[in-house]
Amino acid sequence: MIKINNFLTSLQGCNSMQKLKRIHAQIFVNGCHSDPSIVEKLLNFCSVSVSGNLSYARILFSQIENPRISAWNSIIRGSSQSPYPLEAILLYNRMIQDSHCHPDNYTFSFLLKACFKAKADKKCREAHGSIIRLGYLSDASVSTNLVRCYGGSGLVETAKKLFDEMHEKDLVAWNSMLSCYSQVGLHTEAMEIYGRMRTSNVEPDEFTVVSLLSSCAHLGALRFGIEMHKFAEDNGFIGNVFVGNALIDMYAKCGDLERARQVFSSMKKKDLSTWNSIIVGLGVHGCGAEAIWFFRQMLGLGVRPNAITFIGLLSGCSHQGLVNDGIAYFHMMRSEFWLNPSIKHLGCMVDLFGRAGKFEDAFQFIENTEARDDPVLWRTLLSACRIHRNVVMGEVAMRNLVRLSSQNAGDCVLMSGIYADTGDRQGVSRMRKLIRYQGIKTNPGWSWIEIDGIVHKFVVDDKSHTDIKEIHCKLKEVVHKSRLAGYVEEMSSSIGFQSTEESSEAWIGNSNNYHSEKLAIAFGLTRTPPGTTLRIVKNLRVCRDCHQLTKFISKAFNREIVVRDRVRFHHFNGGVCSCRDFW
DNA sequence: GTAGGGTTAG
Helix, strand or coil: CCCHHHHHHHHHCCCCHHHHHHHHHHHHHCCHHHCHHHHHHHHHHHHHCCCCCHHHHHHHHHHCCCCCHHHHHHHHHHHHHCCCCHHHHHHHHHHHHHCCCCCCHHHHHHHHHHHHHHCCHHHHHHHHHHHHHHCCCCCHHHHHHHHHHHHHCCCHHHHHHHHHHCCCCCHHHHHHHHHHHHHHCCHHHHHHHHHHHHHCCCCCCHHHHHHHHHHHHHHCCHHHHHHHHHHHHHCCCCCCHHHHHHHHHHHHHCCCHHHHHHHHHHCCCCCHHHHHHHHHHHHHCCCHHHHHHHHHHHHHCCCCCCHHHHHHHHHHHHHHCCHHHHHHHHHHHHHHHCCCCCHHHHHHHHHHHHHCCCHHHHHHHHHCCCCCCCHHHHHHHHHHHHHHCCHHHHHHHHHHHHHCCCCCHHHHHHHHHHHHHCCCHHHHHHHHHHHHHHCCCCCCCEEEEEECCEEEEEECCCCCCCCHHHHHHHHHHHHHHHHHCCCCCCHHHHCCCCCCCCCHHHHCCCHHHHCHHHHHHHHHHHHCCCCCCEEEEECCCCCHHHHHHHHHHHHHCCCCEEEECCCCEEEEECCEECCCCCC
């Protein structure tokens, strides 16, 4: 009789369906099929192993007369890892209804994994009830899975409560909570969790670093990101491809392209995300040509691009005015790689034409696409009209937004900006009325700057900062010095309308000196030694007047200033901006 | 002999 171990050894080297069947047949020949543990082993292997085969596992499972809990667990686990996690939930239901088996802590772990992947919120809550009833909440793996499930369905508070109630929080539990905050965009909370983790004496690992770097990227917290980089180096995490990718993304999003390139070239192991991170990073910095260069390298090495690669490429082309390249890559996407353009790709194309002032092309592009009723495309066209002060096309875009009943405050402010730029007071007042009449909510604008590892946040006309008097004083000096160098306030403010800011900032008449990014820059100037680069992050698009003033500041104070706005990066140096005034 | 965590998207 062949020993069980022999089967296991042959399974290890098994990579084809035929071999699997052969082993299965041998089990029969040797009369081992009546031993449930042997069949369960085979089942578990087929369900879970990378070289396994879930379809075969299903057949095997169907042949077991009264599956024991371990068999149920194997098949539920296999399905939860597959592209059809819903199947795991159905199997669980069958087990509860039709078998005499009771779920254990393993069953719940696998079930919850499936719930997370399938976004099955209701089932998650139901499982939560059973878990409490059966006393499995104290199991670390089960409760960590619950935390992820609630976090993934947006119920972050519930996730946090469960996490806080966990008796023994191990590293995986901390990492799950951290990534939960990071993924829903609560980056400050993610940082707080990290702080608590450290004070609880839990040593971070690669997973911790990756989630944290993602939060650093969104916050624009370069200093903290550099610290994390150092930490990763000291702890031997640098060979990890996730860590490398997250580092590239963090450096790019924090405005330090040079370091992003360095990390990229130092990485021995690269995957698709590595290439995407550098291409997308270069794209938002307006380095379209360089993004194309990387794209060609990538193709040369046989790495197949995906939809994200093309987002990076197309946005790079649009920010650098590479219209023909953009068109070529848009077609290449479908013809060579069988990728269907998403609304984001279409948006990039409208932006590509619009930014280059090719309004007729932009308009025709929207009209000829199936997504012509998607407000995103008209909104993109409207932004381009703002750059080029195109009233006629701006009104076309605005009319379409109204037709689709989706005009928001940002759209009205953009349109107002176009009217203001062309001196049309009536147009401005029409837009103001539209906002008041429809009660459209405006989006408050803020900017932040990181000084000595602390993030300082400013809103328009901020009075809350403890050093606000000093900041205002500095701002006066800054404006005075810039005026001497030739700075003139933008025309639009002289008719009582403040520029492009898509926010309530825009509606506060004469407060243009107190826009959030101006406050942040003035603060940065008072708190950093001469020559230090200032890095500002803001949630909206930078306004024309602030953009103009920042150019003069970069020259008058001899500072490099990097501003990350909602759309892209602006590198101000020696009186000019990398966006060449097309933003 | 059975478990849980990570990056990139106008």
